Amino acid sequence: METLKHTLDSLWQVVLVGLLLGAGLPAIFAFGLKALSVGEARDDGSTVATARPVAATAAAVLCFAVVVVAIVAGILFIMKDFLDSTFGISVF
Secondary structure, eight states, X not given: OHHHHHHHHHHHXXXXXXXXXXXXXXXXXXXXXXXXXXXXXXXXXXXXXXXXXXXXXXXXHHHHHHHHHHHHHHHHHHTHHHHHHHHOOOOO
16 A cells, blocks of 8 residues: 555656646746737737737746756756766765
8 A cells, every 4th residue: 555655646646747748838938928929919910019918028038048948947947967977076
């Protein structure tokens, strides 16, 4: 019974990280693209050159920054042993 409990505890952690990184990052990127498109198109398909609200631009930049930080952190996490053994840099 203890093995099943430990397995289920590990399983929900893996599922949560998978949802956050697997579906969460593309969703955050999509929200950033949606924030950039605020005030640019009409329903009839024509485009209008209007000023984008500052809040929408800030939200888009924040979304893109979160995605970039997650990607860089993932790459550094994968490379942590190489960086530590080759250059003596301990990242995590």
